[in-house]
Amino acid sequence: MNSLIKLNNNENNLMFPEFPSLFDDFLTRDFFNLGRRESSVSITQPAVNVKETASTFELEMAVPGMDKKDFKIELEQDTLVISAQQESKNEEKSEDGKYTRKEFSYQSFKRAFHLPENSVNDNEINANYKEGILHICVPKKEPTKAKVAKEITVV
Numbered sequence: 054m055n056s057l058i059k060l061n062n063n064e065n066n067l068m069f070p071e072f073p074s075l076f077d078d079f080l081t082r083d084f085f086n087l088g089r090r091e092s093s094v095s096i097t098q099p100a101v102n103v104k105e106t107a108s109t110f111e112l113e114m115a116v117p118g119m120d121k122k123d124f125k126i127e128l129e130q131d132t133l134v135i136s137a138q139q140e141s142k143n144e145e146k147s148e149d150g151k152y153t154r155k156e157f158s159y160q161s162f163k164r165a166f167h168l169p170e171n172s173v174n175d176n177e178i179n180a181n182y183k184e185g186i187l188h189i190c191v192p193k194k195e196p197t198k199a200k201v202a203k204e205i206t207v208v
Contacts, residue, residue: 098162110168110191117185119160124187128175133191136163 102113116124116137123137138161145154174192181188 098164101164103166108193110173110193112166112187112189112191114164114187114189115185116162116182116187119182119185121182124180124182126178126180126189128173128178131168131170131172133166133168133189134163135166135187135189137161 100115104111104113112133112135114135119137119139123139125134125136125138127134139159141158143154143156143158147153168191172193174194177192179190
């Protein structure tokens, strides 16, 4: 089992047990991005609040930093699919036109929510994006009223 796990075994260095880890950290740290822990690809799932009222299903999704054109919302049969994709590029060039720094960043997610069968009014679904929150309102269909038995008199 020890052959599968890399261990930092500092038992021999009793005076400075952290010295090798500090040395390794010094060599592997990116000093141009101190304090920033950004990844070039973000695949985190946004937090979602789901609320059901008597007439609607309401979803609030925390997706800061995006634009409303980045979102795609679809209703596929009884499944609400929310996805987004955002790409940003940052280039810094020197005066001679050579790259000194070039960064790409991609952020995307896809979430699916199964709704009760034939329960939503798909023509009236609406969505808005404000201050980093995507709000989606899915109206329910009016319940069909059960037919009351009617007595018919014979004439």
